Amino acid sequence: MQTNEFHKPVLLEIAVDFLITDPNGIYFDGTLGGGGYSDFILKKLSREGRLIATDLNDAAISFCKEKFRNEQRIKILKDNFKNIKKILESMNISKINGAVLDLGISSYQIDTADEGFSYRFESDFDLRFNKSEGVPAYELLNQMEADEIGEILKVYGEEKFAYKIAREIENQIKKRKIKTTKEIVDIVSKVTPKHKLNDTLSRVFQAFRIYVNDELENLKQFLNDVIDLIQSGGRIVVISYHSLEDRIVKEFIKKNSQECNCYNETGKCICGNQLRLKRLTKKVIVPDEQEIKLNSRARSAKLRAAEVL
Ligand SMILES: C[S@@+](CC[C@H](N)C(=O)[O-])C[C@H]1O[C@@H](n2cnc3c(N)ncnc32)[C@H](O)[C@@H]1O
Numbered sequence: 001m002q003t004n005e006f007h008k009p010v011l012l013e014i015a016v017d018f019l020i021t022d023p024n025g026i027y028f029d030g031t032l033g034g035g036g037y038s039d040f041i042l043k044k045l046s047r048e049g050r051l052i053a054t055d056l057n058d059a060a061i062s063f064c065k066e067k068f069r070n071e072q073r074i075k076i077l078k079d080n081f082k083n084i085k086k087i088l089e090s091m092n093i094s095k096i097n098g099a100v101l102d103l104g105i106s107s108y109q110i111d112t113a114d115e116g117f118s119y120r121f122e123s124d125f126d127l128r129f130n131k132s133e134g135v136p137a138y139e140l141l142n143q144m145e146a147d148e149i150g151e152i153l154k155v156y157g158e159e160k161f162a163y164k165i166a167r168e169i170e171n172q173i174k175k176r177k178i179k180t181t182k183e184i185v186d187i188v189s190k191v192t193p194k195h196k197l198n199d200t201l202s203r204v205f206q207a208f209r210i211y212v213n214d215e216l217e218n219l220k221q222f223l224n225d226v227i228d229l230i231q232s233g234g235r236i237v238v239i240s241y242h243s244l245e246d247r248i249v250k251e252f253i254k255k256n257s258q259e260c261n262c263y264n265e266t267g268k269c270i271c272g273n274q275l276r277l278k279r280l281t282k283k284v285i286v287p288d289e290q291e292i293k294l295n296s297r298a299r300s301a302k303l304r305a306a307e308v309l
Contacts, residue, residue: 005107005108006033006034006035006060006063006106006107006108007033007034007036007106007107007108008036008107008294008295008297009033009034009036009037009040009102010102010239010287010291010295010297010298010301011239011285011287011291011298011301011303012036012037012040013040014285014303015037015100015102015237015239015303015305016037016040016041016044016100018235018237018280018303018305019041019098019099019100019235019237019305020041020044020045020097020098021097021098021233021234021235022097023044023045023046023049024045024046024048024049025045025049025050025096025097025098025234026049026050026051026052026093026095026096026097027041027045027049027050027051027052027096027097027098027099027100028051028052028053028054028081028084028088028096028098028099028100028226029041029051029052029053029054029099029100030053030054030081030084030099030100030101030222031054031055031081031100031101031102031103031104032053032054032055032060032061032064032076033055033057033060033102033106033108034060034063034064034067034106034107034108035053035060035063035064035067035068037100037102038051038053038064038068038074039067039068041100042068042071042073042074045073047073049073050073050074050075051073051074051075052074052075052077052087052088052091052093052096053074053075053076053077054076054077054078054079054080054081054083054087055076055078055129056078056079056080056129056130056133056213057106057109057115057129057130058078058130058131058132059108059109059112059115060106060108061076061078063108064076075091078130080130080218081101081218081222082217082218082219082221082222082225084099084222084225084226084229085225085228085229088229094229095229095230095231095234096229096230096231096234097230097231097233097234097235098230098234098235098236098237099226099229099230099235099236099237100236100237100238100239101219101222101237101238101239102239103215103219103238103239103240103241103245104240104241104242105117105129105209107297109129116136116181117205117209118181118205119181119184119185119201119202119204119205121181122180122181122182123180123181124136124138124179124180124181125137125138125141125178125179125180125181125183125184125208126138127205127208127209127212127213128212128213129213134212134213135212136212137208137209137211137212138177138178138179138180140211140212141169141173141178141208142173142177142178144170144173145170146163146166146167146169146170147166148166149165149166149169149170150162150163150165150166150167152207152208152211153165153166153203153204153207155207156206156207156208156210156211156216156244157203157204157206157207158203158243158244159200159203159204159207161191161192161200164191165187165188165191165192165200165204168187168188168190168191169184169187172187184201184204184205185201188200188201188204206242210244215245216244216245216248219238219245219248219249220248220252223236223238223248223249223252227256227276227277227308230308231308232308232309233307233308234307234308235280235305235306235307235308236277236305236306236308237303237304237305238303238304238305239301239302239303240301240302240304241300241301241302242300246284246302246304249304250284250304253277253279253304253306254279255272255273255274256273256274256275256276256277256306257275257276257277257278257279257306258273258275259273259274259275260273260274261273275309276308276309277306277307277308277309278306278307278309279306280305280306280307281303281304281305281306284302284303284304285302285303285304285305286301286302286303287299287301
């Protein structure tokens with residue numbers, strides 16, 4: 001399989017240009033996928049440069065182990081990027097020169113029925129990045145009541161009819177436990193006008209995927225730790241695909257790129273601001289029309305980058 005068949009990287013050149021400040025440095029690609037970013041990073045590094053890359057998806061790991069089989073500078077690990085601190089500790093690395101996350105799922109995951117991420121194919125309603133850890137979405141869902149389901153759809157899917165859909169799911173699981181993507185599609189179809197069905201299904205699947213994989217917490221944990229692990233002058237680059245993730249990255253950069261502005265009498269900081277980063281993207285970067293035309297999955301991408309002071 002060629003890289004492009006596994007995943008077509010989004011905002012590739014600009015992301016890697018932001019990331020690399022020293023060709024001899026050590027870099028971290030937390031979302032290896034089809035290795036598009038890693039490949040380009042390696043092209044920009046010298047023979048001394050090193051790259052540590054993680055992914056939770058078995059297919060991504062085996063695809064990239066094969067792809068990079070003759071490449072000594074990359075270390076590929078099946079791990080969660082939120083564990084960056086432990087990963088670097090285990091390799092006796094105290095500081096790196098930069099880290100990149102290209103969040104979400106790869107084209108392979110969305111286009112492969114067995115991965116269970118798409119409402120277009122019938123498979124188990126699983127949604128886990130790592131199928132050998134945690135609990136599949138259908139098992140969690142079968143234990144839930146309408147309020148909890150509605151909350152997930154509202155918060156993680158920003159779905160207007162969250163509670164209506166949730167009540168219909170609850171009605172169904174009271175009669176019979178659900179297991180497949182088709183059952184979810186059938187339930188959502190009952191309460192959604194036909195012309196809105198695809199968008200609603202995208203939000204429903206997105207919401208449960210974020211919930212099942214704890215995606216927002218993974219990102220927060222990563223950002224919280226990576227800032228201490230990058231040496232001065234090194235960079236953090238994040239490409240996100242929905243507003244919840246982008247908000248987290250934006251807030252993180254904002255909080256860490258301005259001085260504490262608490263002028264309270266106690267002298268204690270309550271704003272949490274610290275001057276630790278220089279914001280490199282004053283305005284968020286998005287793909288141009290040409291890229292979106294060639295790759296429709298680029299349309300929601302947003303890139304933010306910052307430099308550690
Ligand atoms: C959009 S793809 C990355 C594509 C990659 N940049 C490329 O050029 O091929 C996102 C990848 O991140 C992985 N992923 C998502 N969350 C993860 C996490 N917390 N830890 C490790 N990998 C994760 C997914 O399994 C998927 O393979």
